[in-house]
Amino acid sequence: MIDYHPLSETAHGDEIWPLYRRMRDEAPVYYLEEFDCFFLTRFRDIWELLPHPGISVANGQTTIDLLLGQVASRGKGEALASSDPPYQTALRKAIMKRFSPTSARGLEGRTRELVRGFVDDVRERGRLDAIGDLAMRLSVRIACTIIGIPLEESDRLADDVNTFFERDAASEGTTAAGQDASARLFEYVESLVAERISSPDDGDGDLVDALLQVEIDGRKLSQEALLGTLQLAVVGGTETLPKVFAACAYRLWQHPEQRARVAADPAGLAQDAFWETLRYDMPTQMLGRTVTRELEVNGTRVRPGQKLMFLWPSANRDEREFADPDRFDVERRAPRILSFGHATHRCLGAHVAQMEGRILLEELLALDPEYEVVEDEIVRIRSEFFRGFSAMPIRFSPRN
């Protein structure tokens, strides 16, 4: 019998992989009455369901709050990630330009300059944390740049984002401190918008400007939609990228031959190595939807009001989609993965995130292509939502 529970300890360790495999084989649409929710583990089921008009995010719940009925943050109504088409399609279209491949390319120079500065800060030390010293400092600054937040605010915002996702044994889902951090982020974007409205010339075609200008069906965005979307951009833009980069540094260290190949040809392989890490070590365990019209998933009927949870890491290692899925291979170049989601809510930051990941990796390998991970000092995340690392200590000898 399969014994899966989204809040169980199993989710943190490597025991999860054989369990996911059994779920894919024996119960790909796994039901838990406690939450009236189906947990999907196969790539194709999730991929085909994501564009379905019978699933909704309109109650603002897609994380563990979908199961626990928590309201973890304000400003959900009509925000990008908590609204459905056609409204969401129009909102997305209006801000898409800030996240396009061209915009990502436009941020490359700034990204490299920032990463080189962070590397210089630790060069003398011979040690760095791939998250705290490099990737998180970068991701929050790039998110702030896209949004239009002064960079002086970035480290404080990153602290709040971290606190929002921290878990403790005493509570399920978001902690009280996490709710406070989320409220502070919301208040911060509220003050940012108020300031922008009182001195409208400050913005330079950034996301705040774009959102202030959007009209959908002749109506400006509601305050909740505006602030909720900005808060989402701070959180989404900051949180996940560092975890993937830490995993990438770790996997390459575990596979020195592959690392040597990437170091010898970073222009050709750094992007592919980051892409393979996204597949292999997707940090986000699950996101879900509420069903609004009766539908069928792989032969199982699902009724309106019931919930669906997509177990992304399982889908990314589905042997029906990927040959030898538990093998890490920087040259795999999988034509499609689920780490950025798919269809309606596909990650808007996907181009930016890949650019950040590539440059971080290039600069780490330029610093020392034979860096050592300090394995016994790695800090692993304990959360139902993220799996992976919150600190990835690295020892290096600078090559120049």
Ligand code: HEM
């Ligand atoms: C490696 C890093 C990242 C990963 C793995 C990731 C993953 C995801 C996933 C899976 C979704 C879809 C959620 C769903 O279907 O419910 C999503 C949505 C989103 N992401 Fe990312 N993300 C990353 C980085 C970023 C960055 C850097 C930004 C912004 C600069 C960003 C902004 C967004 C936004 C705005 C959405 C909502 C899109 C919508 O609802 O239409 N993400 N992300």
